[in-house]
Structure formats: structure tokens, C-alpha cells
Amino acid sequence: MSAVDKNTKVLLDPFGTTMVEDYDHLCKEFGIEYFKPLLSKVPNSNMLMRRGIIFGHRDFERILEAMIKHEEFAVLSGIKPTGQFHLGTLMTAKEIVYFQKQGGTTFYCIADIEAYEDNRIPLERSEKYAVENVADILALGLDSKNAYIYRQMKETRVKDLAIMFGRALTLATAKAIYGKRHIGLYLSALIQAGDILLPQLRDFGGPKPTVVPVGVDQDPHLRLTRDLAQKFQRKYKFIPPSATYHKLMKGLTGSAKMSKREAADSLLTLNESPEKISHKISNAFTGGKATIAEQRKLGGIPEICPIYDICMFHFIEKDEDIIKIYNECRNGTLLCGEHKKQTIDIVLDFVNEHQRKRRKFIDKARAILGVM
């Protein structure tokens, strides 16, 4: 646990399950800028941007300029191969696909070293997840012909950048950002800095604006990497990487973040059986009241409701529809049981379709990762 302001409930721990109750405070505390003022200038802005789910950024103006002027920029994100793709990781996936469509040179990283150092998952095991995760991102629309998809453990350039950066990461800084952890954890942070700066190596055409779309709990990695980019500016001419930050989606049990670290009941994977999806959503925590009568009278609280999050973050495309759901929940017209039923149908449709597409991409995923 780290980057903790003891006076508030703001915690930023990229290796944990972060609790964020006040995004405004976060912006002030860590110097994250608000995304909203830029929104009107973003070409083809997406749902996550419009709804303020992407609420913050660092140096996004640089990317915006490249997008508007049709100049080169890169987008990098990735996944830790520790389990199945779920609705929480789906945000990052949508973001990288969006930036690829806007012309970004695309990098997708399978963070198998982090999975090993942080989650103790041996490479033999993470490889299986890596294949499935890559099939997922392809099914979600990533164009593999125009993307560099790689595993950290196989990418010598990333490891070598981490070794270069090691000299510039003091123990004090490592502890301030990540807390007291084992050396492998600090190393995996350096590896991640290597990932983020990989697109700027000469092999990939040299320095360029790079955007990293992530959940706000990953900001410590960005701060570290921006600092390293500056320290090694002379040698590599790095441009400090930009970032967009999305809010964290709540877990089904009401936990702060839908995460593979939480109980299985807390997350919905993209690979779940219809029965499990129905069961998990039916049993999910909501913002509803104890009795129907009470809810009819007082209304529910969508702000604390993971079912509302599912609709809001992902599945209700039209803004007027999500506003309608919000209002009907608030005024007690829409009850939790009914909303859960609707949501189950929408999620099942999506997951069915996703699984159909995904099956076709498994072989391609193997080929990309060089897995027999």
C-alpha cells in the first residue's frame, strides 16, 4: 500500500485493489488534470469520455494535437495474464481499440513478469491466460496487423530498458511509490516503465507522443515512468508519456474495484457461462432499499450500484437511455429485480457474441505469442 494520504480515503496502489471515493481530491493530490475541458476537441470522442468515466489525464494535449493534425502517436496498454478478461479490464481494451482507430501506433503488452513478481504466477501458467487474453482483445476489435502484441518475458528491449532505469530508481523513491516490497516488485515497476517507453525506441521509429489509457490506480507507474523518461532524456530523447485515467468499476459484491484479486463473485468475466452470469448478477449488491415499499418511496442510489456501473460503463450505448435508468432508479420506478433481469439479458447477449468471435481468434493468439 502506498501513495496514501492519511487524511482522506484516497489510496493509489497499482498492485492492489484501490479504493477511490473522491476523484476530485485525487486530481488535486497527484496533479492529475481533468479530462472534461478537452472533451469538445477530441475527434470521435467515445462513450467513456462523454460520460466522464475517463475523468483525468496527464499531458493528453500532446496526443490530441497529434490526432487532430494526423501526426504520429502511439498507444500502449496491456493486461496481466493472471486470469480471464472481465468487465473491469474491458475499459482499457475499449480505449486501446479506440486510439488505434484514431491512428495510434498500437502496442499491447502481456505483463507476465508482473504476474510473476506480484501475483506469483509462474510463466508456464500465465502463458495459458496470455493466449486467452490476446484472443479476447482481438475479438474486441484490436487490429493485430497494425499492433505490436508481446510478452514482457520475451521482449529483450523492455528488460534492457528496465536494467538501464535501475540506476535511477532510489530505494527512497521505490518505497514512497510502492511501499516496502520485495526487489522483484520494484523490478517489475521498472519493467513496466520499459513497456511504456518501448514505442519510443529507435526500433519503433524513435521518440513519439504515447498515450497510456489506464485505470487511475495505475497512475504511480505513470509518474515513475515520466520521471525516468526525463532522467534518460539525453540518451533516448524520450517524450514524457501521456495518460488517460478512467474511474474504477465497482465489483458485484460492492467492492471498490472489479478486480481479479477480489472474490470470484465480485467480477464478471467475458468467458463465463450463462448460468453463472445470471447467478452473479442476481445475487449482486445494489443501491436498492431493504424493501420494495421503501424503494418505491425513496428510490435507489445508482452511484453505489455495480449493476448501474455495468450499464453505465459498458452496455447502454445511448446517453438518453442511461439517463432514463438513472432517473427511474432514483425515483423508485425501476426496481433492482427488474433492472437485474434487463442487465442479465444485455450481458448474456454481449458475452455470447464475444465468445463466438473469440473462439475464432485462439489460433491467431497462439501464433502471435509463439505458443505451440
Place this chain on the structure above:
Amino acid sequence: MSAVDKNTKVLLDPFGTTMVEDYDHLCKEFGIEYFKPLLSKVPNSNMLMRRGIIFGHRDFERILEAMIKHEEFAVLSGIKPTGQFHLGTLMTAKEIVYFQKQGGTTFYCIADIEAYEDNRIPLERSEKYAVENVADILALGLDSKNAYIYRQMKETRVKDLAIMFGRALTLATAKAIYGKRHIGLYLSALIQAGDILLPQLRDFGGPKPTVVPVGVDQDPHLRLTRDLAQKFQRKYKFIPPSATYHKLMKGLTGSAKMSKREAADSLLTLNESPEKISHKISNAFTGGKATIAEQRKLGGIPEICPIYDICMFHFIEKDEDIIKIYNECRNGTLLCGEHKKQTIDIVLDFVNEHQRKRRKFIDKARAILGVM
């Protein structure tokens, strides 16, 4: 600075210039075993062993058994490419050549990552030293046909072992062994553990007894590596590496260790001009007295004399000759001026001959390291 016993003058800092005033205490404090009881069993024991310069070991019995039974064992040592070979590094060189001749599968590591992390020497610069250092070790008798000579930065297997080991090195252990340092320094310690265990990877025929002949200031690396070997025993079947420890040769200025970290006047490199060699030895600190009269009367103190060390560690082959020098110094017959003159002649002969051989090996060294 680390591994310090505050009650005594024993310090073991593999990254510094270590002061060792009491080798007995060192054995007790860190559990290093005495070499002497094994001496009579060692086939073809060498001068360094006979004279107690190699005074300690860990698990050397394992190597002894392999030597006696003509079973497979490996020897690994290396050099940090931060400057020229000097009389201090010459010990390790002689030791690795010795073990190669006794049948050891030989590994020689150019520790360019350590040179970078610890000494801030960029790879472009250390490469030049690496070539010269390899030419030196070849001129000193290492048979390159039967040795694996490599640079850390180019050896993926070593880097990957370091990444594997990262998970098992706690911050507390890292600090206890190496003190509060930057993350790159801890990483380079893990890299060194990777070097030491490299001979036991499947690519090199799997687990085998391995001896690492080093100065006793390197023992912390050995302790760390032996600990890691045990922690990863299940996966790799590592046999804990053995080590032999030699005493540290004094610097010409009277410093505790002849080291590239010390002033240039303190060390004699194998690549020095005759003038410099004469100058440095002539001006060296000795164990002599302030006046000739006093020395004639009281004798000198060879135990604190770097000139005596040069003879004792390297250049006076016959034991009876070194005993003669010792006694003549002690009883005041041999004065410092005279002994310096004799030593200059011996060193010049050696360096001349070495440089002649070395020149012939420069191209081979380039080829081995893949340097254009």
C-alpha cells in the same frame, strides 16, 4: 557498507573497498570454513593455496570430490569491465585458469551490468575494457576453446534468472546484505546470482557442483546466491555453489585492497609502462622503518607491506625464496630500496611478457565478445 560487525574491524562490502584485518574472525562471523584442512587432498594444489592466500571456502569438499573422481564440475568467475586488469584481479584469473586445468567446465563473466549499476559506466565505455580484459585473461592462460566467455548484458539467460530470483529477495535481506542502495544495485546482485547459477541450467548440461573463486569481499554475493539456489531448488535442482576465498592484496599506497576504486597510484595494472611501474613501486608504502639504521636494527614488517604482497601473492614462485625474503626483511638484512629494485625487475619481466602475449589476443577477444 554492510555486513558490518561493529565490535571489530571486519567489514564485507562487495561493492566497496573492503578492509579486512582479521581473517579468523571473518570465518567465525560469517561461517566461512578454513581451507587449510583440505590442502593436502587438493590435486596439484597451487601457490595461492599453499601460502594460505586462499584461506577460506564454502562447500569446497564438493568440488574436491569431483576433482578427485574426475566428475563434472564448473568454475565461474569474472571481472567488472571498469578498467585495466591489475595485480589484485590477477588472483581470480590465476584461480580460474587453475580450475580449468583441473577439468572444470569454465565460465568467465564480463560484469557489464554491475559496472553500469554500481560504477555508472555506460555500456559503450565498458565494452572497450571488456575487450582488453578478455585479451588479458586469454594471455594469462584461459583456454577459450573450452570456456564460455560472455557479457551479462548480452546473456538473456542470466537476466531471466535475475528476474526469476527477484521475487525471493526481500527488501530487508537486500538492505541487510548491501545496505541502502538504489534498485539497480540490488538488481545487479540478482544478476550476479544468475551468473553463478548459469552453469547449472539445462542449456549447459544441468545441475553440477560449481566453484566460484573470489576475494573474500565477494562472500555476500555467494551467501545470497546460495540462499536463492535453495529457494529455487525445486524448479532448477540447483546444487548450492561452492566458493574459495582469497585474502585481499594491499594497495601500493598501503590501502586495504588493491582496487580500481582506489587512487591510480595504489594499483599496478598489467598494461602499465615500465616508467610508471618503476615510479609506482619506488614510491610505494612499505613495512620499513624511518631510517636505514633503525631498520638494520629492528627489521621491517612484511605483514603490512604491499611490496611483500606483490612477491608473496604472485611473483616469487618458490616457497623457500619467499621465506628467505620474509626473514631477511624481518632481521633487517633486506632493505626496502633493494627489495623494491628487485621487485621492479620481476614485475617488468612479467608485464613485458604479458603485453606481448596479450596483443595477439585482442582480435580473438573482439570475436568472442562480438565487438566490431
